[in-house]
Amino acid sequence: xxxxxxxxxxxxxxxxxxxxxxxxxxxxxxxxxxxxxxxxxxxxxxxxxxxxxxxxxxxxxxxxxxxxxxxxxxxxxxxxxxxxxxxxxxxxxxxxxxxxxxxxxxxxxxxxxxxxxxxxxxxxxxxxxxxxxxxxxxxxxxxxxxxxxxxxxxxxxxxx
Numbered sequence: 001x002x003x004x005x006x007x008x009x010x011x012x013x014x015x016x017x018x019x020x021x022x023x024x025x026x027x028x029x030x031x032x033x034x035x036x037x038x039x040x041x042x043x044x045x046x047x048x049x050x051x052x053x054x055x056x057x058x059x060x061x062x063x064x065x066x067x068x069x070x071x072x073x074x075x076x077x078x079x080x081x082x083x084x085x086x087x088x089x090x091x092x093x094x095x096x097x098x099x100x101x102x103x104x105x106x107x108x109x110x111x112x113x114x115x116x117x118x119x120x121x122x123x124x125x126x127x128x129x130x131x132x133x134x135x136x137x138x139x140x141x142x143x144x145x146x147x148x149x150x151x152x153x154x155x156x157x158x159x160x
Contacts, residue, residue, distance in 0.1 A: 099139070
């Protein structure tokens with residue numbers, strides 16, 4: 001299995017100018033108050049995944065237990081919290097939808113991997129890896145679009 005890359009979102013966003021820009025205000029709220037609190041959980045899940053896959057893989061049983069008891073349920077909660085976020089402006093909503101699509105695609109891949117271990121069916125792994133790659137593509141699209149929207153609205157993003 002390939003190592004999954006979860007995006008670590010935003011550590012800090014600084015307001016660069018005061019003014020009336022509803023998208024800017026919404027973007028700042030979205031990053032600082034909606035996404036930032038999810039960052040620690042995302043980091044924890046990324047570590048849990050990498051601790052049992054790739055070079056750190058030790059056994060199907062250990063990997064399966066991690067998927068069943070932590071990774072999949074944790075990522076389900078993460079996606080649920082992500083889907084609860086409701087940005088106010090269309091531009092930020094469109095951006096957020098890309099992130100949700102990526103997160104849901106990755107969740108689907110993890111669920112498929114769990115099923116592969118559950119049924120001892122290695123044939124499911126390549127499709128799950130492809131789905132992970134698709135999810136990473138959406139997340140990269142989100143990050144690129146986020147940079148564009150931030151630049152357009154004079155929001156400086158500092159990534160952790």
